[in-house]
Amino acid sequence: MTFLDFPFMQRALVAAVLVGITAPAVGIYLVQRRQALLGDGIGHVAMTGIGLGFLLSTSPVWMATAVSVLGAVLMELIRWYGRTRGDIALAMLFYGGMAGGVMLINLAPGGSNANLMSYLFGSLTTVSESDVTAISLLAGFVMLVTLGLRRQLFAVSQDEEFARVTGLPVRALNLLTAVTAAVTVTVAMRVVGLLLVSALMVVPVAAAQQLTRSFAATFAVAVAIGVTVTISGTVTSYYQYVPPGATIVLLAIAAFFVLTVLATPLARRRARALAAAQPAGDPTECTIPAGRAADGKVGV
Numbered sequence: 001m002t003f004l005d006f007p008f009m010q011r012a013l014v015a016a017v018l019v020g021i022t023a024p025a026v027g028i029y030l031v032q033r034r035q036a037l038l039g040d041g042i043g044h045v046a047m048t049g050i051g052l053g054f055l056l057s058t059s060p061v062w063m064a065t066a067v068s069v070l071g072a073v074l075m076e077l078i079r080w081y082g083r084t085r086g087d088i089a090l091a092m093l094f095y096g097g098m099a100g101g102v103m104l105i106n107l108a109p110g111g112s113n114a115n116l117m118s119y120l121f122g123s124l125t126t127v128s129e130s131d132v133t134a135i136s137l138l139a140g141f142v143m144l145v146t147l148g149l150r151r152q153l154f155a156v157s158q159d160e161e162f163a164r165v166t167g168l169p170v171r172a173l174n175l176l177t178a179v180t181a182a183v184t185v186t187v188a189m190r191v192v193g194l195l196l197v198s199a200l201m202v203v204p205v206a207a208a209q210q211l212t213r214s215f216a217a218t219f220a221v222a223v224a225i226g227v228t229v230t231i232s233g234t235v236t237s238y239y240q241y242v243p244p245g246a247t248i249v250l251l252a253i254a255a256f257f258v259l260t261v262l263a264t265p266l267a268r269r270r271a272r273a274l275a276a277a278q279p280a281g282d283p284t285e286c287t288i289p290a291g292r293a294a295d296g297k298v299g300v
Contacts, residue, residue, distance in 0.1 A: 003238050011132050012124040012191065012234055012244075018139040019188040019200065020230035024208075024222035025146040026184045027201030028215075029177055032157035038075070038178070039198035042185045044094040045071030046194055047101025049186075050119050054108035060119065061134045061186055068182035071097060076178045080171070121193035122245030124237055131190050138187045145180045153177060154215055191230065193245035200226065200252060207256040210263035225255055 003009045030038055049067030053060030071093065078089045105116055118126045146153070155163045156173045164170045181201070188197040208221035233248030240247075 003235065008125050008127065009234075009238060011127045011129065013231065014132055015127050015135050015191050016230040016234040016244075016248075017227055018135050019191045020227035021223055022139045022142040022146075022184050022187050023192075023197065023200040024204040024226040025219070026142060026177075026181050027205045028219055028222055029146070029153050029157045030181060031202060031205045031209075032154070033177070036202045037198060038181055039185055039201045040195075041075065041090065041094045042068050042072055042182050043189070043194035043197055045097035046182075046185055046189065047116070047119070048097045048104065049101075050116065051101040051104025051108070055104050057109075059130065059134065061131055061190070064119075064189065065134075065138065065183060065186040067097075068185055069179050072178035072182035073175065076175050119189050119193065120195050121243050122189070122191050122196070122248075124191075124234065124244055127190050135187050135190065138183050142180055142184050142187065145176060149173070149176070150215075150219075191234070191244060192248055193243075196245045196249045199249045200230070203249070203252040203256055204229070207252070207259045210256070210259040225252065229255060 004013075027036075027039070030036055046064040046068040049064030050060045052058075052067065053063035056063070074093060075090060078093070101116065117123070152163075152168055152173055153176075155166070155168060156170055156177075160170050160174075163173075184201065185194065185197050188200060192200050204222040204225040205218065207225050208218045212218040212221050229248050229251040233251050234244055236242065236251075237244035237247050
């Protein structure tokens, strides 16, 4: 009998694939914006939503989604208007979210901190059919945003001032990015866990950047790495009885180091090829940077 004969493993693998796709798809924009730890902060806030779900006897996934989205909106507002005291306000939001979750789940009928463990670090056996339905719907929203608005989101992530001059609604796109990140956190929490989801958003993107030189290639490779490590981590967790979230993140970090080692000789080869192709006597600053077309536009 294989692991696919068990319904809980079938559900876990479906959830793992969706997480492996959505987390790097959002993470690539967070990395470009230098907000790699945004997912970690949202994960703290989502704990209050989980506690509310247990207290009100509703779906913790949907309640965590609602609270995470609200928290993401508050984070963006603090970033816009917080100025010098913004970091203090964010710290209070993060730690308040974590404390609120612990308190609410203990106030819930029959609740205890043990109920939080599967949400904090992920669990294969607790992924229900309703969780798979919720994760699928939320993952569809994430991919619709990250692919449908990829050019606009890329422009804002690269240079907000330039995007504003070109007429893009920068604040609305920033807010949409934060909301999409919040949704991704709740998509991933059943498989990876709230405390480790930020790593799955960032590490596959960082690993892909070791080999790729364009946004589109980085996006595709990061998603491929995400799917590979989530499936591998889920299967390993089943056979070795280890936590799925920790296994997935460690595999992602291992992929980063392997690709970094492989990328070093490739980078040297590219540098030698570029030096050989450069006409003698031309100053280095006259060469066209890698990734730019002849018309000076960067390919997305």
